[in-house]
Amino acid sequence: MAKRDYYEVLGVSRGASADEIKKAYRTKAKELHPDRNKDNPQAESDFKEANEAYEVLKDDTRKAAYDRYGHAAFDGGMGAGPRGGAGRQGDFASSFSDVFEDLFGDFMGGRGGAGPRSRAQRGSDLRYNLRVGLEEAYSGVQKTINVPTSVACGSCNGTGAEGGSEPQTCPTCSGMGKVRAQQGFFTVERTCPTCAGAGQIVKNPCRTCQGAGRVEKERQLSVNIPAGVETGTRIRLAGEGEAGMRGGPTGDLYIFIEVREHALFQRDGTSLYCRIPVSIATAALGGEVEVPTIDGGRSRVRIPEGAQTGKQMRLRGKGMPALRGGGHGDMLIELAVETPVNLTARQKEILREFDKLAENNNPESSSFFSKVRSFWDGMKG
Known part of the structure; x- marks a missing residue:
């Protein structure tokens, strides 16, 4: 029986991001877990199929191979059938060589050693720590942040060469980015000292960026903070990180959220706790007390007769919202009888x-x- 498409198994499109793939897998894993489907004999095989799909699609290298060759990239059937008259064995070797070149060409210098991949380097990912108030975490907020980063040089369009001229193949390593030296019985491979592993050199470097292809600049970004975030929540902004070297792809920006402590409320997941002082008379005789809620509202709470310190009362739906939907938590009122x-x-x-x-x-x-x-x-x- 032919294997199903991994994207179809997880229910995502081929253009899905890593976060979307991870979210889809978690949903499938919960839905298909054998412990929750004891009456369904097909659940276990479906669960294993989802695991297999996620193991491939979560890894950028394996995902790239799958996107190009499908299941054949992993089951030994890559390139099956004739290609230009070649048999299965020769076709497999040719296809494997193609995959190896596609996935590892950046590290090995590429086929010809002079292509753009041999010199371009992906920009670094950046981290930004953002503090928000509990009220902002409750309702969600849009924040404007200033991020110091590297951007593509406008003078050379990121090439690193003055006047838009193209970099040239490094004469020392012939574009491989590495040089080899014989030491006795061993051949030692080192990063090329002339081009620092780029495979190319810029004879006439850009005066603005000194040949790097990027310059330091502070950028202003608008970030949407969804309702329900908590300390440790990570938000990924694809392509908003550091610019790549000499035209390489841009890295990503990761926003790490820290929620400040509140003067009135303590948070535990989606639950909120509020400690309310009451007088001895109110605790003994009973009564009503007005308490605040995180949305800025007010609720009246009935204090029963003979209430003791530590007694808790629940206000349903008055807590924090769940980050990915699912309603609101509760607010717990804890009494403190005051002497x-x-x-x-x-x-x-x-x-x-x-x-x-x-x-x-x-x-x-x-x-x-x-x-x-x-x-x-x-x-x-």
């Missing part, structure tokens, strides 16, 4: 009188000291 301070003489007198009359109104104290007496009696025995 009054700076009492007047009259207040102290009333409290002493109340304490004498409250012998049977403190069940927790009665239970604790009863256990203490039993402990002491046991020690005496």
Whole structure:
């Protein structure tokens, strides 16, 4: 039976990004996991098929081979059938050579050694740490950031050569980027000292970028921060990183989110916690208290009679939103019964009188000291 297309298995298009492929795989893995499909004998094979597809598509090198040759790139059937009269074995060797050249040509200097790939270098990925408030993480926000980075030189259009002239093949390594030296029985291969491994040299370097093909510049970018982000969330902006050397592809920019601590709320995933002080009278007699919510609103909470410190009450749907949908979490109100301070003489007198009359109104104290007496009696025995 012919294998299904890996993109079809995961349900993504061929132009899908790495994040989209990863997200699709996670969804498929949850859906097809054998533990959740015990009544479906096909689930295990479908689960393995999804794993196999993801193992190939998550790796840039293997994905490139698959995009060009399909399943034949990995099952030994690459190039099957006649090509210009060649048999299967010769065709396989030719195809493997093509794949090897396509995937590793940058490192080995390419076939001719003078092509653009032998000199172009991909720009570095950049990291930007961005701090946002809890309210911004709740609703989402658009931020403008200034990123110091390298951009393609406008004077030479990224070639590194003055006046738009083309770089020339390095005469030392003949465009390979490496030189070999014989040492006894061994041949040692080193990076070419003339071109530093680029395979090409610029005889008339651009005066603006000194032949690098890029210049330092600060760029202003607008970044959309989705609702529900938390500390550690990573946002990838493809192609917004450092410019490549001598016309190479641009790297990516990764935004790492840090959510600042809030004065009123503590966060745990999608749940929010808010500690509310209440007076002894309110805790004993019951009542109502008005509490804030992260969206700027207010909610009235009923305090039951005899409430103790640490008692929690839940406001459903008043927590943080889930990053990728799925509604909102809850907000938990935790009571803290407050002991009054700076009492007047009259207040102290009333409290002493109340304490004498409250012998049977403190069940927790009665239970604790009863256990203490039993402990002491046991020690005496």
